[in-house]
Amino acid sequence: MTPAKPPIAVTGLGLVTPGGEGTEAxxxxxxxGRSLTAHDRALDGLPVDFSCRLPLREEAIDRAVGRKSWRMGRFAKLAVLAAREAVRDAGLDPASWQGARVATVIGCGMGGTEKWEEQYARLEQNGPDRTSPLTIPMIIPNLATGEVSIDLHAHGVSLAPATAxxxxxxxxxxxxxxxxADLCDVAVAGGAExxxxxxxVTGFWRMGALSERTAAIADASRPFAADRDGFVMAEGAGVLVLERTADAAARGARPRALLAGCGSTSDAHHPTAPPEGAAGAETALRTALGEAxxxxxxxxHVNAxxxxxxxxxxxxxxxxxxVLPHRPSVTAAKSVLGHTLGAAGAIEAALTVLTIQHRRVPPIANLQVPAPEFDIDCVTKQPRRQDVRTAxxxxxxxxGHNVVLAFAAA
Structure with missing residues (x-):
């Protein structure tokens, strides 16, 4: 078994998702437990013309971000909003903290795809002089963590992992x-997409990854259902503030939960398909538990x-x-929020923390019972009251990237 490591305190959460701006929303x-999938006019004419977008107009996002929003891709704006909320929730103030000891680690899978399309259209229709000089900063995935570090005056390590x-x-x-490793005292970490x-959307559709349930789009995302047929594209950001438990205690911060262990592996098998048996995912799960x-x-509980x-x-x-034959409760947030791609792991980590804190497991939308071949305890129809100590x-x-995060009650 992997040697146990000291847990890390989760002292702040920030979420911007199709559910709304803010963790509570x-x-x-x-x-x-109701799907937020809706028709998407920007996708009119495509075989899949629905998605899960934020219930916020671009103008509202720009006002919330502030005067520097004009230079950012949408994914970076969402990262900044989620990071600000997480830092406030942690009771920290960027105006007074030691910025050199604050790290920002914001993952992103694809970056500013909408800006690629927009600027390419300008190039083809109007010529090179009509494209934006900010095209590259608005599309490269690392600008989520870059803009967060600028916004928060965080001068420590800044990383932008891209593991899809x-x-x-x-x-x-x-x-x-x-x-x-004592390379920072505060870490602002998460994902944005x-x-x-x-x-x-066309690319995901062509590879057969998207639901084609166009006649009943609210039912399209249905994890673990016998008639599931693919995911629904979504957008959002999730950010956690992490600190060593001793540091959090020293400043009087009460953790929402503890990050007790992490496991990461690679399947080294196929660009998109998991291997039969999921040996890499199992190793990641067992490593996370061992660290904890x-x-x-x-x-x-499992946030799937x-x-x-x-x-x-x-x-x-x-x-x-x-691996978990005692049948812990299982939920799947993509049934409600859609698949936020590079942000999903952080959003679902935050939801796992909230499940522990509130002792309440959200249901899987659009699921009555799991497919008969699945021997798992899916929470359906309504939230389940449960004293979740570890998840x-x-x-x-x-x-082939596999990451499992283990959380425990503080």
Whole structure:
């Protein structure tokens, strides 16, 4: 077993999702258990013309971000908003902290895809002189963490992991290592993505990853259902503030929960498909538990990756049943929020923290009972009251990335 490591305190959360701006809005949305999928006019004419977008107009986002919003891609704006909330929630003030000891680690899978399309259209229609000189800063994925560090006056280590749909979870795992190595005292870590564009949606559709339930879009995302057919594209950002437990205690901060362990592996198998048996994902899960000093039977709850794709859900359900045979409760937030790609791991990590804190497990939307071949305890129809002391959050990404985060009650 992997030697146990000291836990890290989660002292702040920030969320901007299709559920709304702010942690409370998103928590209420997932607990309501109703899909937020809606028709997307920007996708008119495509085989899949629905998504999960923020319930905020671009003008409102720009006002919230402030005068520097004009230079940012949408994904970076969402990262800044989520990071600000997380820092406020932690009771920290960037105006007075020691910025050189503050790290920012914000994962992003795709970056500013909508800006790629917008600026390419300008180039083709109007020529090079009509494209924006900010095209590159608005599209490169590391500008989420870059703009967060600028906004928060954080001069410490700044990283931008890109592990596809595991990026946000990878960022949190990296932040834990920075704190353990004493390379920072505060880590602002998470993920951001705003990749709902015509090309990106078409690309996912062509590979068969998206739901095509156009006649009943509210039912499209249905993790672990027998008739699941793919995920729904979404956008959002999730950020956690992490500190060493002793440092949090010294300033009188009460953690929302503890990040007790992390496990990261690579399948080294296929660009998009998980291997039969999910050996890499199992190793990641067991490593996270080992770091936390936990056995599989200590796990009370699983926040599943739950993409609603046939292969991923089958592989993940088999993994849960095999490693956690005592049937801990299982939820899957993508049923409500859609798949936020590089932000998903961080958003779901935050929701796992909230589940522990509130002793309440959100239901999986659009699911009555899991597929009969899945021996897992899916929470359905309404939230379940449960004293969750330890929980794991799964994140898996194209390229074979597996990340599991283990959380415990503070």
């Amino acid at each position: 998103t928590w209420e949305a997932v607990c309501a 749909c595991a990026s946000g979870a990878t960022a949190i795992a990296l932040a834990r290592e920075l704190l353990a 705003a990749a709902i564009s015509r090309l990106a 000093g936990l056995t599989p039977y200590d796990v009370d 990756h739950g993409t609603s794709t046939p292969l991923n859900d089958a592989t993940e359900a088999a993994l849960i049943a095999r 794991v959050s799964h994140s898996f990404g194209f390229g």
